[in-house]
Amino acid sequence: MASSLNRELGELIAAKLASGALPSTVPTSIIRSMGAGLRCSACDVSIGLDQIETECTFADGQWLRLHLECFREWRQQRAP
Numbered sequence: 001m002a003s004s005l006n007r008e009l010g011e012l013i014a015a016k017l018a019s020g021a022l023p024s025t026v027p028t029s030i031i032r033s034m035g036a037g038l039r040c041s042a043c044d045v046s047i048g049l050d051q052i053e054t055e056c057t058f059a060d061g062q063w064l065r066l067h068l069e070c071f072r073e074w075r076q077q078r079a080p
């Protein structure tokens with residue numbers, strides 16, 4: 001079950017990278033904190049108060065807020 005969820009997440013992130021909805025550049029800063037119930041930029045599910053949130057900022061001022069799991073998947077796909 002976990003592996004099928006991971007595959008779905010991988011496909012979602014691949015599609016967002018392909019469409020440009022997620023950047024493929026390296027962030028200039030990465031800050032980890034506890035979730036604040038805000039929406040994840042990758043999977044569109046809110047990041048719970050008991051989950052780790054990863055906030056990435058880019059040189060052009062763009063930013064992402066991701067679940068730790070979504071961040072890892074995005075990082076892996078961005079730099080094969």
Ligand SMILES: [Zn+2]
Nearest residue numbers: 040043067070
């Ligand atoms: Zn997510």
